[in-house]
Amino acid sequence: MNQAEKEQYLREYSILKNQGKPFFPYAVAKDAVMSLIVMLVIIFLSLEFGAEILPQVNPTTTTYVPRPDWYFFFLFEVLRVMRNAPKFTDMATIGVPTICMILLFLLPLYDRSPERLITRRPIALSAGLATIIAMAYLTYTGANTGSPNSVSLAPPSGLSAAEKATFRAGEIVVGESGCLACHVIGDNGNNGPGPPLTRIGLTLRPGGIAATLRNPTAPMPSFKNLALQSPKKFQNLVEFLSMLQ
Numbered sequence: 001m002n003q004a005e006k007e008q009y010l011r012e013y014s015i016l017k018n019q020g021k022p023f024f025p026y027a028v029a030k031d032a033v034m035s036l037i038v039m040l041v042i043i044f045l046s047l048e049f050g051a052e053i054l055p056q057v058n059p060t061t062t063t064y065v066p067r068p069d070w071y072f073f074f075l076f077e078v079l080r081v082m083r084n085a086p087k088f089t090d091m092a093t094i095g096v097p098t099i100c101m102i103l104l105f106l107l108p109l110y111d112r113s114p115e116r117l118i119t120r121r122p123i124a125l126s127a128g129l130a131t132i133i134a135m136a137y138l139t140y141t142g143a144n145t146g147s148p149n150s151v152s153l154a155p156p157s158g159l160s161a162a163e164k165a166t167f168r169a170g171e172i173v174v175g176e177s178g179c180l181a182c183h184v185i186g187d188n189g190n191n192g193p194g195p196p197l198t199r200i201g202l203t204l205r206p207g208g209i210a211a212t213l214r215n216p217t218a219p220m221p222s223f224k225n226l227a228l229q230s231p232k233k234f235q236n237l238v239e240f241l242s243m244l245q
């Protein structure tokens with residue numbers, strides 16, 4: 001913007017300012033009317049429909065899946081993606097959002113460009129769009145993740161219907177038995193102290209898997225009791241793991 005443009009802008013601005021109306025009472029009155037309408041709508045909705053009442057709290061549940069409110073799904077997803085990199089979790093979940101907030105706060109100080117036209121502001125435009133797209137994507141994936149104590153793997157292709165049923169049944173036993181506290185399977189579970197099991201079927205035969213489950217190396221607990229008490233479940237578990245290739 002050169003000197004002439006600047007003077008023209010200031011001239012137009014003062015003309016517009018003289019034609020305009022003062023903030024008080026015009027804009028304030030409009031805002032007040034709109035606020036009143038919003039308030040009345042909220043009062044109407046709460047009288048007419050009330051608030052959703054969820055089931056009573058049960059502190060003994062072991063299947064409750066904690067989830068944030070939808071507007072925090074993007075942060076939740078960042079935390080979920082970073083959970084196996086403890087060194088970076090704080091930076092990713094607290095550091096980066098805080099830096100973004102500070103950058104937003106300081107925007108008027110470092111963004112001194114007088115341009116208003118969005119097409120003349122490619123950097124601001126792409127930064128804004130990238131932020132919106134990233135947050136939308138993270139919100140979507142965060143909202144669609146499975147529960148932390150269940151496996152969400154598709155059975156390998158080429159299985160018969162019976163094998164697929166075994167796969168699903170074994171998946172459930174894995175969820176119930178707490179294997180994911182120590183092992184990663186696909187996208188689920190914790191990376192350690194146990195090794196990832198996503199392809200365990202390639203390195204261990206069913207007999208080896210069953211032997212490991214019965215007589216594991218510490219800290220892995222023994223699942224001998226499962227084999228004794230629910231042989232069917234144990235069988236499904238072993239077959240499920242050997243299908244992971």
Ligand code: HEC
Pocket residue numbers: 174177178179180181182183193194195197200203204209212213216217218219220221223237241
């Ligand atoms: C407390 C943590 C813990 C739990 C819970 C646990 N594991 Fe493990 N698991 C380990 C560790 C640690 C090892 C590695 C032991 C070693 O070094 O020999 C291991 C090893 C294994 C192995 C052998 C891996 C290999 O590559 O040789 C298999 C298979 C396995 N676990 C399956 C399971 C299954 C299935 C469950 C649930 C029914 C389970 N584990 C529960 C910690 C755990």
